[in-house]
Amino acid sequence: MTRLFIILSIVFAVFGLVFTILPMGTIALVPIALALTFAFIAILRQREKLFPKILLLIIFLNLLTVIGKEVFVKDVVEDDKQFESVKDQSEQEAQKELEELENL
């Protein structure tokens, strides 16, 4: 049974890690919370084993990473020169098109 909790904890920890790498924001907290719960149960069941403790530590570090990303990394839009040039070109074209419309 303890092995099942460890396996479940590993599976959710992997999901948590993937969601942390991907820009999923706080969604990563869902698998991390589950992974933490299963790791904690595994520790309670087998206090003498080292692996569940290491697993819990890794998941906890993952949790800190997610919280750190949410607190310190701001949502920004990249300075996109190509997009800026598309907008400028569109505006110039619009001016010509409006002039043409007025002369119809």
Add this chain to the structure above:
Amino acid sequence: MLKKKFFTLLFLVVIFTLQAQIKSGESLVFAGSYEMRGLMTNIAQVTMKTATMQTSKSSYLHLSLEMATFSKWDNYFKIRDIYESFVNPATLKPALYKRNIFEGGYTKSEKYTFGANGTVKSVSKRKNRAEVQNSFKIGPSTIDVVTLIYKLRATNFAAMKPGQTVALTLVFDEKQLPVSFKYIGKETVAAGNLGKKECYKLSVTANTNKLKGKDKNLIYLTADAKKIPTLIKFSIPVGVGQLTLTSATGI
């Protein structure tokens, strides 16, 4: 005679109201988020701007709506969309509408020129496809999707009772679509740098399968003369999301 005077006065009030509400140089920035597993995740930034476009004969109000994904999403699904409309500053009647979208590698550009007799000439181009030119008729009050937002802001909600609706018709993808906005009441919502604001709460309904649920598509406009959109909630077939005002300048 009195009737004529009344209508002239009414006309001037409407013109004055429109001009007073939609100012050139306005910039509204929204954070666009999408619900994933019950949690809202910020995806993109939406910017609504107004500017003056001067030609040799006329002056237009340039209304633009830009959508750009936050840099963290650019490697997975980059979006760079721009919707523009060039309208008469007094009546908000569109003369030219442009749409240029880039969504995860898919591109589409579209242009409508609005003729005087209700004829719209369209030019569209999709990725890896030839340019398509078309011409179609629209109603005298039909407007494009960008102008729709500003037209809505020019509506006098103070005189409306909960349950009353505002009906507008928009043209999108060369089709006319009647849209109605039901006034629900007032609610206080967070409005970015404006703080907490009392807002008019409106429910959007349209005869389209792109909007889901009853009173799930909502627009909140500040309950003042400026009627700044502060919160837009949408429910579409692939999920729910919202646009939250983060910054309003030049208002």
